[in-house]
Amino acid sequence: MIVLKSPAELDKMRAAGRIVAETLALLKTRIIPGVTTNELNRLAEKECQRHGAKPAFKGYGGFPFAICSSPNEQVVHGFADDNPLLEGDILSIDFGVLYKGFYGDSAITVAVGKLDDDTERLLIATRESLEQAIEKAVPNGRLSDISHAVQSWVEPKGFSVVREFVGHGIGRNLHEAPQIPNYGQAGQGPRLKSGMTLAIEPMINAGAPGVKILEDGWTAVTQDSKRSAHFEHTVAITDNGPEILTQV
Numbered sequence: 535m536i537v538l539k540s541p542a543e544l545d546k547m548r549a550a551g552r553i554v555a556e557t558l559a560l561l562k563t564r565i566i567p568g569v570t571t572n573e574l575n576r577l578a579e580k581e582c583q584r585h586g587a588k589p590a591f592k593g594y595g596g597f598p599f600a601i602c603s604s605p606n607e608q609v610v611h612g613f614a615d616d617n618p619l620l621e622g623d624i625l626s627i628d629f630g631v632l633y634k635g636f637y638g639d640s641a642i643t644v645a646v647g648k649l650d651d652d653t654e655r656l657l658i659a660t661r662e663s664l665e666q667a668i669e670k671a672v673p674n675g676r677l678s679d680i681s682h683a684v685q686s687w688v689e690p691k692g693f694s695v696v697r698e699f700v701g702h703g704i705g706r707n708l709h710e711a712p713q714i715p716n717y718g719q720a721g722q723g724p725r726l727k728s729g730m731t732l733a734i735e736p737m738i739n740a741g742a743p744g745v746k747i748l749e750d751g752w753t754a755v756t757q758d759s760k761r762s763a764h765f766e767h768t769v770a771i772t773d774n775g776p777e778i779l780t781q782v
């Protein structure tokens with residue numbers, strides 16, 4: 535069942551979303567050559583404390599960090615460590631909080647210094663695919679319009695859509711119905727309604743779509759070791775159209 539949120543509940547989700555957005559914006563300013571993902575994780579923890587928010591992922595199914603930090607060929611759910619990021623790397627950070635009973639969830643992929651042109655194209659296409667998908671988050675649309683918007687944006691540019699991980703409803707729970715794949719035909723699935731809150735999150739690979747999980751049981755990497763990008767926003771469907779809750 536897809537839970538619709540009342541205006542008062544949406545206000546709480548705005549507050550949670552704002553903390554997520556501000557924290558990611560701060561982390562982004564720290565992503566330069568030499569920084570480590572452990573440093574970024576500590577900063578995210580500190581920001582949660584400062585806001586009186588709980589990091590959503592830490593302890594979720596046993597995940598040990600406040601942020602998922604996934605460089606280069608890592609797709610999602612990467613572990614923070616003490617390896618310095620290098621010029622030309624990319625880093626995906628996925629971050630969520632629980633605040634006053636509601637969750638916010640967002641992800642960005644950030645350039646470490648200057649990128650090569652192909653990687654730059656991957657980041658731009660992935661971010662744009664999220665924008666395209668969000669435009670479909672409107673009353674009376676269908677769920678798979680969102681999915682189709684992602685796939686039809688990135689595949690003509692030579693990129694591929696990860697199948698194993700999908701977006702999701704969000705609210706009092708981090709993961710609620712419906713699941714939101716980033717591929718599929720338009721015009722299918724549940725009809726979209728005002729009051730739905732969705733975490734839309736394309737994960738796009740430079741090469742083939744296949745992924746595998748490392749021995750830590752969490753870190754997803756591309757099978758072909760090519761790079762992967764991830765952008766996510768928590769979005770409310772309103773009578774006035776999509777409202778992005780995780781944007782500063």
Ligand code: MG
Binds near residue numbers: 630766
């Ligand atoms: Mg996320």
Ligand code: MG
Binds near residue numbers: 639701702735
């Ligand atoms: Mg998510």
